[in-house]
Amino acid sequence: MKIEILGPCLSVSEIQELTAVNSARFRDEVNAALTGSTMLIEVNLSKTRFMDSSGLGALFALYRATAQRDGVTLRLLSPMPEIQQLLELTQMQQLFEIVRR
Amino acid sequence: MAAPSIEPARPATLRLAFSPDLESAREVSVAIRHFLAEQGVAERELFSYELCIAEASSNAVEYAEGPLKCIKPIAEALCTPTQIELRVTDHTAGFALRERLSAPSPLTDRGRGLFLIQSVMDEVRYLRGTNENILVMRKKRLSSAAPKEALSRSPSEAPSLEKCQLQLAEANTKMEIMADELQLRSETLASVFRCCAELGSIDNASDGFEGRILIDLLHLTSADWYVLRMLSPDGRRLVVSAASESDLDSGPVELWANGNVSACIEKLVAVGQKAARFDMRECFDPAEPLRAVGPEGTGHVCPLSFGGTLVGTIAVGRRSGDFPLGRLQDEVIRAFAEFLAIQTLNLRRQREDVRSRVITRELEIAQDIQHLLLPRTLPQLSGFGLAGGWQSAREVGGDFYDAIALGDQSLLLMIADVMGKGVPAALFATTMRGLLRGLASHGSDPSKLLSELNRLLYNELSSVSMFITAQIVRVDLKARELTAASAGHCPPLFVLPGRRSVSSMPIRGLPLGVMPDTVYPRLTARMGSPAAVLLYTDGLTDTRNAAGETYGMHRLKAWLRVNANPGRTAMELRDRLATDLNQYRGDAVIDDDQAFLILTEERVGASPRAARPIRLRRGSFLFPACACELKVGQ
Numbered sequence: 001m002k003i004e005i006l007g008p009c010l011s012v013s014e015i016q017e018l019t020a021v022n023s024a025r026f027r028d029e030v031n032a033a034l035t036g037s038t039m040l041i042e043v044n045l046s047k048t049r050f051m052d053s054s055g056l057g058a059l060f061a062l063y064r065a066t067a068q069r070d071g072v073t074l075r076l077l078s079p080m081p082e083i084q085q086l087l088e089l090t091q092m093q094q095l096f097e098i099v100r101r
Numbered sequence: 102m103a104a105p106s107i108e109p110a111r112p113a114t115l116r117l118a119f120s121p122d123l124e125s126a127r128e129v130s131v132a133i134r135h136f137l138a139e140q141g142v143a144e145r146e147l148f149s150y151e152l153c154i155a156e157a158s159s160n161a162v163e164y165a166e167g168p169l170k171c172i173k174p175i176a177e178a179l180c181t182p183t184q185i186e187l188r189v190t191d192h193t194a195g196f197a198l199r200e201r202l203s204a205p206s207p208l209t210d211r212g213r214g215l216f217l218i219q220s221v222m223d224e225v226r227y228l229r230g231t232n233e234n235i236l237v238m239r240k241k242r243l244s245s246a247a248p249k250e251a252l253s254r255s256p257s258e259a260p261s262l263e264k265c266q267l268q269l270a271e272a273n274t275k276m277e278i279m280a281d282e283l284q285l286r287s288e289t290l291a292s293v294f295r296c297c298a299e300l301g302s303i304d305n306a307s308d309g310f311e312g313r314i315l316i317d318l319l320h321l322t323s324a325d326w327y328v329l330r331m332l333s334p335d336g337r338r339l340v341v342s343a344a345s346e347s348d349l350d351s352g353p354v355e356l357w358a359n360g361n362v363s364a365c366i367e368k369l370v371a372v373g374q375k376a377a378r379f380d381m382r383e384c385f386d387p388a389e390p391l392r393a394v395g396p397e398g399t400g401h402v403c404p405l406s407f408g409g410t411l412v413g414t415i416a417v418g419r420r421s422g423d424f425p426l427g428r429l430q431d432e433v434i435r436a437f438a439e440f441l442a443i444q445t446l447n448l449r450r451q452r453e454d455v456r457s458r459v460i461t462r463e464l465e466i467a468q469d470i471q472h473l474l475l476p477r478t479l480p481q482l483s484g485f486g487l488a489g490g491w492q493s494a495r496e497v498g499g500d501f502y503d504a505i506a507l508g509d510q511s512l513l514l515m516i517a518d519v520m521g522k523g524v525p526a527a528l529f530a531t532t533m534r535g536l537l538r539g540l541a542s543h544g545s546d547p548s549k550l551l552s553e554l555n556r557l558l559y560n561e562l563s564s565v566s567m568f569i570t571a572q573i574v575r576v577d578l579k580a581r582e583l584t585a586a587s588a589g590h591c592p593p594l595f596v597l598p599g600r601r602s603v604s605s606m607p608i609r610g611l612p613l614g615v616m617p618d619t620v621y622p623r624l625t626a627r628m629g630s631p632a633a634v635l636l637y638t639d640g641l642t643d644t645r646n647a648a649g650e651t652y653g654m655h656r657l658k659a660w661l662r663v664n665a666n667p668g669r670t671a672m673e674l675r676d677r678l679a680t681d682l683n684q685y686r687g688d689a690v691i692d693d694d695q696a697f698l699i700l701t702e703e704r705v706g707a708s709p710r711a712a713r714p715i716r717l718r719r720g721s722f723l724f725p726a727c728a729c730e731l732k733v734g735q
Contacts, residue, residue, distance in 0.1 A: 020159040052155045053213035082148040091207045
């Protein structure tokens with residue numbers, strides 16, 4: 001997993017999978033990278049091959065954390081079809097801005 | 102070459118026990134994905150299966166508590182051309198799975214895992230055992246591609262190479278089958294040993310015992326249901342003792358009912374004590390209890406019996422007919438059935454043993470009570486001897502006697518028979534003995550004593566519909582006179598004066614507890630010389646020999662006439678009478694209590710004996726006679 005801060009944008013990428021094994025670490029590391037000037041969080045899911053309910057839980061935790069900050073946008077980038085289907089099945093696509101690049 | 106056995110199509114199976122941590126749970130879901138890919142499962146389906154195993158395996162790790170945390174969960178995949186079945190065995194307290202979970206709110210953080218499983222699979226069941234549960238997830242296959250190995254074979258390869266590959270594949274298949282069989286057998290043994298260990302470590306061995314072993318059985322045979330029926334105590338019906346799911350818990354099956362009761366599968370197996378397979382697609386009986394497993398259900402029913410003793414039946418199978426249980430699975434079920442039968446019989450024997458030990462101890466206590474009912478010492482008399490004998494059909498009898506020395510060179514002899522046996526009879530005997538000793542300090546008239554005893558005991562005896570027959574004889578040693586009164590008891594026998602003949606004192610009276618305010622007539626007689634008096638209960642005259650003939654009054658009188666000789670002590674007479682009775686009875690079972698009291702005139706100077714009772718055999722005491730000075734007030 002790679003975390004980059006480019007000005008007001010926090011970019012999370014290179015996520016192979018988001019599961020019960022690494023969801024807590026994902027949550028902690030992203031939270032730690034958030035600063036007062038973060039206005040956009042982009043989670044790049046283009047390389048995420050697998051996600052389970054714990055991974056969904058980690059994304060939900062990030063949603064809650066950003067919802068408490070005014071004007072911060074949370075964006076999921078290019079999820080694979082299976083992950084997209086997972087988000088739709090759990091109606092979580094409503095919570096995120098999903099962008100395909 | 103051995104002929105190939107006919108086996109139903111078996112699913113390709115992968116079973117993985119994994120360390121109870123999240124990393125291992127994740128590795129298992131990846132391994133199962135690879136396995137399913139090798140079986141030709143379409144790429145687009147693999148994500149769902151990987152997800153389900155990941156969710157179920159994570160739950161199995163996260164919800165295990167205490168010592169159960171150390172037990173490895175198991176993940177399985179069973180693959181047929183038409184269906185994928187995934188199983189995860191957890192060791193948790195389990196949960197109640199609802200038919201279909203609704204979509205959780207996106208704003209909550211719970212309930213997504215099971216919802217996802219139910220969303221992507223066609224059928225989800227949760228089989229609950231005792232701290233061991235199986236989540237079974239099934240889905241029909243969208244495509245039935247051949248396994249990759251078959252697809253990868255090139256048609257351009259040389260025939261000889263192809264032949265070699267085929268042989269190698271066959272050998273590998275055989276090896277896999279043998280390995281599977283070995284694994285199954287070793288796991289069966291492990292399960293059996295685990296159950297044995299559990300049986301040895303829990304207080305109430307039956308708690309959860311069947312549930313645990315039967316979940317193991319489902320696990321080992323890839324079955325998805327079981328119904329355990331146990332034989333009712335009267336041996337007439339099979340009652341459901343445990344079932345994998347509540348819809349299989351049907352009513353009892355009557356084994357020996359006449360009329361138009363249908364011959365259901367479990368009944369036939371139980372009566373014939375022979376295992377049977379069944380397929381619901383071939384069963385048209387609407388009353389068949391196993392119809393509850395579904396119209397396509399298949400299975401195997403085994404009798405639970407050992408050494409010809411039927412304990413119950415076990416039915417195990419699958420709800421769908423996609424891959425019925427095979428020969429190996431049948432063998433495992435039979436092994437489990439035999440193990441269950443042995444354990445059930447062992448448990449029963451253990452319980453019976455404990456019950457028997459408790460009863461024995463209770464009876465020992467009761468015998469101690471009986472011992473206390475009889476006087477530990479009898480009054481010591483000058484020139485006369487007194488001895489008593491008692492033998493009980495059971496540990497606590499209702500027969501007892503007592504002898505009380507009075508202050509005027511006389512004594513009271515009492516013998517009684519409380520109706521019934523056991524502790525209630527012993528309690529009345531104790532009470533009566535205490536009352537008599539209290540009353541005797543105020544008067545010694547047998548008639549009045551019986552009236553007073555009846556007055557004091559009537560309410561208690563009549564309230565429990567019991568009565569007591571009793572005989573009280575006052576013996577005036579100086580005047581050589583007997584005064585007797587009887588409450589429905591056998592007449593005392595005595596040697597008449599002046600001639601060597603024996604008479605009974607013909608006195609009558611109602612037993613104690615029959616009527617209030619009963620008056621008891623008294624009768625007086627003179628003792629012969631040498632004097633001999635015998636008080637006894639009807640257990641003596643009713644003693645039966647092997648031919649069923651009773652000892653009788655005539656024989657008892659004759660015995661007294663022959664044996665009451667000068668110079669023979671009371672103890673000798675007592676021993677002779679006990680011997681005569683036992684010889685007469687022979688091998689016949691003693692069916693009533695026996696008690697007797699003998700007073701005899703011994704020659705002057707007969708040596709006194711120790712007054713300690715001698716225990717001759719279980720439930721039998723003989724009390725020694727004494728030949729000493731009568732001690733006033735003793």
